[in-house]
Amino acid sequence: xxxxxxxxxxxxxxxxxxxxxxxxxxxxxxxxxxxxxxxxxxxxxxxxxxxxxxxxxxxxxxxxxxxxxxxxxxxxxxxxxxxxxxxxxxxxxxxxxxxxxxxxxxxxxxxxxxxxxxxxxxxxxxxxxxxxxxxxxxxxxxxxxxxxxxxxxxxxxxxxxxxxxxxxxxxxxxxxxxxxxxxxxxxxxxxxxxxxxxxxxxxxxxxxxxxxxxxxxxxxxxxxxxxxxxxxxxxxxxxxxxxxxxxxxxxxxxxxxxxxxxxxxxxxxxxxxxxxxxxxxxxxxxxxxxxxxxxxxxxxxxxxxxxxxxxxxxxxxxxxxxxxxxxxxxxxxxxxxxxxxxxxxxxxxxxxxxxxxxxxx
Numbered sequence: 001x002x003x004x005x006x007x008x009x010x011x012x013x014x015x016x017x018x019x020x021x022x023x024x025x026x027x028x029x030x031x032x033x034x035x036x037x038x039x040x041x042x043x044x045x046x047x048x049x050x051x052x053x054x055x056x057x058x059x060x061x062x063x064x065x066x067x068x069x070x071x072x073x074x075x076x077x078x079x080x081x082x083x084x085x086x087x088x089x090x091x092x093x094x095x096x097x098x099x100x101x102x103x104x105x106x107x108x109x110x111x112x113x114x115x116x117x118x119x120x121x122x123x124x125x126x127x128x129x130x131x132x133x134x135x136x137x138x139x140x141x142x143x144x145x146x147x148x149x150x151x152x153x154x155x156x157x158x159x160x161x162x163x164x165x166x167x168x169x170x171x172x173x174x175x176x177x178x179x180x181x182x183x184x185x186x187x188x189x190x191x192x193x194x195x196x197x198x199x200x201x202x203x204x205x206x207x208x209x210x211x212x213x214x215x216x217x218x219x220x221x222x223x224x225x226x227x228x229x230x231x232x233x234x235x236x237x238x239x240x241x242x243x244x245x246x247x248x249x250x251x252x253x254x255x256x257x258x259x260x261x262x263x264x265x266x267x268x269x270x271x272x273x274x275x276x277x278x279x280x281x282x283x284x285x286x287x288x289x290x291x292x293x294x295x296x297x298x299x300x301x302x303x304x305x306x307x308x309x310x311x312x313x314x315x316x317x318x319x320x321x322x323x324x325x326x327x328x329x330x331x332x333x334x335x336x337x338x339x340x341x342x343x344x345x346x347x348x349x350x351x352x353x354x355x356x357x358x359x360x361x
Contacts, residue, residue: 069180211343212340
């Protein structure tokens with residue numbers, strides 16, 4: 001029994017095969033796509049700012065798009081550079097103090113914990129001397145170990161190191177050309193969509209664009225408010241590194257869980273190094289607990305509105321999945337990319353529930 005296919009069916013199978021081959025090719029080229037994925041994500045975020053700059057009048061003429069793109073890229077590089085300038089004083093001040101302060105903190109911890117253990121009927125003593133020796137030896141040799149590791153990695157994996165550097169240098173170049181040709185590129189992609197699917201896909205993209213726009217705008221406001229809150233709260237608690245730690249914690253909020261955890265870790269280290277009692281640790285616990293309450297119950301519902309609508313387990317899975325696929329960059333784009341997936345799944349669910357495959361008994 002032979003099955004005859006119409007011309008439309010044959011063409012559909014042909015182009016579906018071409019699409020499948022293209023997706024397979026992209027998966028094989030995954031290791032070299034990182035700068036293009038990052039540049040495309042940044043281009044999507046930065047294009048509205050470029051469009052607004054293009055509408056500004058300079059000498060009775062609108063700003064050229066090339067000049068607008070250059071201004072936006074310079075501002076982006078300045079922000080990234082400022083981010084690293086915030087981190088430098090933190091590590092410059094804290095790392096050299098660890099060798100001397102951590103052993104003292106272990107001694108204080110031992111003095112405090114031993115009576116508590118005795119009250120609960122636990123006999124024993126926290127061996128702070130062994131931990132102190134271990135920490136001191138590792139910190140004393142950390143510089144040599146790190147230097148040897150770097151030299152070894154350069155000797156063994158020089159090609160990989162050069163590849164990472166090349167990718168980092170390639171991102172701004174790709175980003176520049178994407179921003180320059182963004183509207184024509186979007187128009188070309190639209191022309192490739194089959195006409196019978198055009199209205200549906202355009203409706204989906206508008207929904208995704210609205211969702212991402214609200215999310216990015218709200219998330220930016222949350223970051224600014226929390227950076228201000230943590231900086232002021234740590235300053236009131238007399239932390240020496242209140243501003244850099246507070247600003248860094250606020251900026252890292254866009255990475256769910258990981259950003260808050262890293263900021264909390266830096267604040268705890270600062271407390272251990274600066275204060276001789278539990279005052280600093282208690283202050284950190286109070287400040288960051290209040291910060292989480294403010295973010296979870298006020299800022300995120302009001303400014304972001306939980307537009308993506310992903311439960312916590314889905315957020316954790318998205319972070320792990322995109323991190324596995326794209327590394328650290330995947331963690332950064334996990335939530336925005338999940339918004340696209342959530343919209344697609346929502347429409348797929350609606351189509352499935354309305355299909356005869358589901359309704360037929």
